[in-house]
Amino acid sequence: MCDEQGKNKEGHLKLMKTCYESSAACLDCAEKSGKEECCETQCRINAELADTTARLMSLNAPQVDALINLVIESSQKCADICSKWLCENEATFPKVRFDEDKNGMGGSYAVQPIHPNEIIATLPLNLTLTPKLARESLPILTSLSCRAALATFLVHERLLGNLSFYHPYINILPKNISTPLTYSEREMLWLKGTNLGPGSENRKEILRKEFEEVLKVVSNGEFIDGLSWELYMWACDVISSRSFPNKLVNPDDTETKEALFPLIDSFNHKPRQKITWEVHERNKLRLVASDYIEAGQQIYNNYGSKSNEELLVGYGFCIPDNPDDWVVIKVNISQDPQCDEKLDLLSSLGLSEITHFIKKDNIPSNLLSQLRVLVMNSAELIYFRKLQETRNFNVNNSINEPIGYRNELAMLKTFSNLLKMKLEILLDRDEEFCDDKIMSVKESESMMNFLAKDELLDSLLITIDKVMKIDKKFSKAIHEIFSNELLVSEEDTILILYLIYESQYIENSKWKLFFEVAIKYDDFLHIQELTELYDELQPLVCNPDVKLFEKDVFSIDKLIWSTCIFEICSITFNNKDKRQTFGIVPL
Numbered sequence: 338m339c340d341e342q343g344k345n346k347e348g349h350l351k352l353m354k355t356c357y358e359s360s361a362a363c364l365d366c367a368e369k370s371g372k373e374e375c376c377e378t379q380c381r382i383n384a385e386l387a388d389t390t391a392r393l394m395s396l397n398a399p400q401v402d403a404l405i406n407l408v409i410e411s412s413q414k415c416a417d418i419c420s421k422w423l424c425e426n427e428a429t430f431p432k433v434r435f436d437e438d439k440n441g442m443g444g445s446y447a448v449q450p451i452h453p454n455e456i457i458a459t460l461p462l463n464l465t466l467t468p469k470l471a472r473e474s475l476p477i478l479t480s481l482s483c484r485a486a487l488a489t490f491l492v493h494e495r496l497l498g499n500l501s502f503y504h505p506y507i508n509i510l511p512k513n514i515s516t517p518l519t520y521s522e523r524e525m526l527w528l529k530g531t532n533l534g535p536g537s538e539n540r541k542e543i544l545r546k547e548f549e550e551v552l553k554v555v556s557n558g559e560f561i562d563g564l565s566w567e568l569y570m571w572a573c574d575v576i577s578s579r580s581f582p583n584k585l586v587n588p589d590d591t592e593t594k595e596a597l598f599p600l601i602d603s604f605n606h607k608p609r610q611k612i613t614w615e616v617h618e619r620n621k622l623r624l625v626a627s628d629y630i631e632a633g634q635q636i637y638n639n640y641g642s643k644s645n646e647e648l649l650v651g652y653g654f655c656i657p658d659n660p661d662d663w664v665v666i667k668v669n670i671s672q673d674p675q676c677d678e679k680l681d682l683l684s685s686l687g688l689s690e691i692t693h694f695i696k697k698d699n700i701p702s703n704l705l706s707q708l709r710v711l712v713m714n715s716a717e718l719i720y721f722r723k724l725q726e727t728r729n730f731n732v733n734n735s736i737n738e739p740i741g742y743r744n745e746l747a748m749l750k751t752f753s754n755l756l757k758m759k760l761e762i763l764l765d766r767d768e769e770f771c772d773d774k775i776m777s778v779k780e781s782e783s784m785m786n787f788l789a790k791d792e793l794l795d796s797l798l799i800t801i802d803k804v805m806k807i808d809k810k811f812s813k814a815i816h817e818i819f820s821n822e823l824l825v826s827e828e829d830t831i832l833i834l835y836l837i838y839e840s841q842y843i844e845n846s847k848w849k850l851f852f853e854v855a856i857k858y859d860d861f862l863h864i865q866e867l868t869e870l871y872d873e874l875q876p877l878v879c880n881p882d883v884k885l886f887e888k889d890v891f892s893i894d895k896l897i898w899s900t901c902i903f904e905i906c907s908i909t910f911n912n913k914d915k916r917q918t919f920g921i922v923p924l
């Protein structure tokens with residue numbers, strides 16, 4: 338009886354009542370054949386419930402209320418029967434009441450204040466459902482994996498009904514657990530962009546194979562008739578959403594096994610909740626309070642530091658603003674022309690792992706270090722190798738600090754792009770739902786652009802416009818060397834020349850501090866490609882009529898130095914005329 342009218346039915350009936358009361362639209366929806374979705378309530382109504390709906394539609398409102406009350410009473414009765422069964426078998430939970438919250442979800446509540454270190458509940462270990470118990474009770478299950486044996490045993494006991502010793506417990510287990518294992522195709526779309534889409538398909542596939550093994554093994558048994566794929570999936574979902582480590586029962590376990598702990602599994606999850614599970618005298622599991630719990634408050638367990646993906650796949654729920662949530666970012670280096678050199682460097686730094694888990698309050702420092710290497714240009718690679726040689730780096734934290742402003746900005750830009758890409762994939766799941774969010778991402782992007790105001794950058798950087806304005810001699814010489822067209826296309830070369838030019842007058846330079854530091858980096862490796870540029874520029878910039886440089890000032894070493902400093906310290910940005918231009922960050 339209880340089994341027929343369990344908690345879930347009650348939930349569904351409540352939903353039916355909403356449908357019943359609400360509107361013709363909902364009626365229309367419920368009437369559609371198949372009845373997979375209820376548009377109004379966004380709830381899935383499966384075929385079985387569609388029948389119930391049809392029957393309910395013929396009842397009037399008081400009749401529906403009466404039916405709901407009956408179900409509430411009967412589910413309370415089920416909880417009472419289970420409590421009695423637990424007490425008869427020496428479980429204790431003197432200050433705990435099992436009840437439902439306003440959404441109909443079961444949980445455990447304190448009936449009296451519970452103090453720190455007080456025992457909330459005690460369960461004799463002989464009441465646990467373990468793989469060992471499954472195999473001992475049904476020896477045909479011996480060859481199956483631990484989970485398959487436990488799941489099959491659970492189905493077996495459910496099919497036994499009230500003949501099973503565990504009936505009072507099994508009877509209060511939810512009949513539907515909404516994990517991705519049982520999602521419809523449409524619901525699966527919500528998982529697009531997460532790791533759960535392929536992960537759930539994989540899990541289903543693994544369980545299907547496992548179920549085939551189970552069928553082979555039990556084909557000679559007695560309960561094959563009732564054993565279905567749906568019941569097997571239910572048992573697997575019960576295990577994933579309610580099990581505890583079997584190690585609590587058997588500390589000698591070497592592999593991870595799952596076990597079901599009646600009573601102890603009636604507590605809902607709260608991230609970071611302080612609570613202790615302890616095995617007492619090797620025969621009882623005790624749940625001990627860490628903090629004070631007021632009378633009437635829900636008593637929470639802590640299922641461990643779990644992300645929403647893990648919670649959804651195993652338990653069928655997510656936590657808004659979950660502090661333990663993360664997204665996975667994978668870094669791709671294969672398109673980089675210097676891929677091999679960078680991979681070598683990453684490996685020497687112990688940074689080869691390309692998968693990173695990002696939490697709300699924690700960006701892994703290894704990800705930032707790895708990106709610093711990935712966005713390095715040739716000069717930075719040389720510069721960093723030099724640093725490594727001279728500083729005798731500690732392998733693990735050698736690139737935890739910025740190596741230069743250009744590099745750091747490029748790294749942050751790349752990181753922000755990776756996050757944006759991830760967000761776009763996630764938001765792309767459902768266009769209607771996402772339009773708002775995409776808008777807000779776009780708004781925040783333009784906000785960012787506004788904040789990174791060009792004037793602000795302009796005031797900080799060494800730019801062509803600025804140096805031409807403040808140094809008339811340099812400006813005149815450059816105008817004589819470069820045509821108007823070249824002035825634009827050769828901006829980078831002109832800034833490189835300016836670095837050499839200004840390094841002659843450090844004491845009076847507007848950027849004295851920058852040049853004092855930069856000038857010390859004078860041992861960059863000889864770069865072959867620069868010889869050609871040097872030969873091209875030398876007659877122009879040392880031309881006595883132009884007088885930009887004396888011959889000995891403009892050496893190949895100086896050109897290499899200024900090119901490397903430019904590569905390391907320059908960024909591109911939009912100037913006041915919205916034209917993309919270069920600037921050296923003099924910091």
Ligand SMILES: C[S@@+](CC[C@H](N)C(=O)[O-])C[C@H]1O[C@@H](n2cnc3c(N)ncnc32)[C@H](O)[C@@H]1O
Binds near residue numbers: 602604654
């Ligand atoms: C170990 S059981 C907890 C007791 C369960 N609520 C019951 O009625 O039997 C785990 C299940 O409880 C629900 N649950 C636990 N913590 C939750 C939470 N913080 N938010 C939503 N559902 C939760 C999920 O359905 C999950 O699969």
